[in-house]
Amino acid sequence: MKNILILAAISLPLASQAQKGTFRIEGNIGKLNTPAMAYIDYMSDGVGKEDSAAVTNGKFTFSGVSSGYSYARMALSHDGGGKQKAVYTGDVIYFYFGAEKIKITAADSLANASFTGSKVYDEFQAYNAAIGGTIMDLNKWANGQVSSATPAQRQDTAFLGRINATYRKRMADRANAQIEYAKKHPDSYFGMVALSEGTGTPVDVNRIEPIFNSMSERLRMSDPGRELQQRILAAKTIYVGASAPRFTQTDINGKPLRLDDLKNKYVLVEFWASWCSPCRAENPNLTKQYAKYKNLGFEVIAVSLDDHKDKWLEAIAKDQLPWLHVSDLKGWNNEVGRQYGIRAVPANFLLDENKHIIAMNLRGEQLNKKLAELFGN
Structure with a gap:
């Protein structure tokens, strides 16, 4: 039976918060060789970038320009099955990085890799610890519950409903923790990330706008800050009976x-x-x-x-x-x-x-x- 929860790729708008510059990511995952391939998708100054690299003796390298805080999805195709297979059914991770030299190391997979050389990644991990983990962590837990269930349990709607209810509560708790994180970190890049992601849809303007206004001007003027401001404005002005925004x-x-x-x-x-x-x-x-x-x-x-x-x-x-x-x-x-x-x-x-x-x-x-x-x- 397929997992009851659909894993969604996260695509947050990003901006220059730390110093813009070049990055280099060096991967070393086991002893993989041809036809293994590594793939990366990331944002720099609000523009999506992508790259691929052949894996030789477990090693691959990516380089480019980071806006300071870049969000990435990296996928590893162990068998050369292509990017789509690697992204949606394979070995994939999501992370932040900056204009740094970063090493990603593991004996077997990206999922078990350790990161060194990235202060941005360390900051990202500290943020995740504060809010209760990443969305992917919560998805992994829920899908693991289904995978480890008996065949009878997988046919039991009440059993699956309990997993889904727990998952949604954890997501709601995480969103609330993100809002609290934003309140406590008004000058932190991840404070704005927390507020943007925790806001959800539809936007609760009365709750979110005062927190947004308390964030530092630097963050409010950043790309993720402007994106959230647009969402707040849309929540105020786009409704049944309103004139549609022209474009x-x-x-x-x-x-x-x-x-x-x-x-x-x-x-x-x-x-x-x-x-x-x-x-x-x-x-x-x-x-x-x-x-x-x-x-x-x-x-x-x-x-x-x-x-x-x-x-x-x-x-x-x-x-x-x-x-x-x-x-x-x-x-x-x-x-x-x-x-x-x-x-x-x-x-x-x-x-x-x-x-x-x-x-x-x-x-x-x-x-x-x-x-x-x-x-x-």
Whole structure:
């Protein structure tokens, strides 16, 4: 039986807080050789970077530029099965690093590796200890509970429900600990990380905004600070009945497309990505609704949170999506996504002919019923 909990890749917007400069990561994992490969994805100045390296006698090296506090996902393919397999089913870790020379060492896997040479990583570990561990730690615990269960227990909905309830309580406790950490560390980079992640969705403005305002100006003006400020603003201004934020973004041909170009139409602003399985699972239904109502004044503008144009275009073609598509290919740092306070996909906003929000996050039958109500059939 598959694990009941889906492991989500964390993609936090990052900024220059420590000194920007070059980094070098030297890995030494056992005695792995060809076709083993190592992969890294990280953020520098809010821009996603990626690299790969062959593993020879257990060793691999990455180098580049760090904004000071860079968040990374590193995956190791022991059998040369490729990046996707390594990331989603293989040996993968998430960590922060800076403009440093870092060594990652283990006898068998990244999961058991030790880090030396990184003050940023040490600070990250201290932060995790204070809040009760990483999300990956909690996911590992929950998935471990399922994996170690008997076949009968895996079929027992009450048993699985107890695991899920405990997991969600631990996540809630962790979020509360993050908020408290932010209060106590108003000038710490990880204080802002804690506040951003602990805030969650939807934003509790009355609780979060005073803490945000108490953070140092340096942090509030940083990229993660500005991102959280945008989410707070979105929570205040984006609601049913409000005028939708206007935006312009480039389409699949590199031409600018404005929301205001879509005149006298009901518009669904759909946030998605090629890698988002729930998003793509909804596409067949949305395609049917689009065909039914397009000539009656319904339009869809899909804002992709992809950061690779080829994967974005491939998903559009494979799913045969006939509506309008835009993206700046900045991933989670998509400017429209940040403007709308998007922290998870799928997400959407249904607008009337005057670009006022009339509904949010409609999918499946809920969307179908709303469109039938609007168009009378």
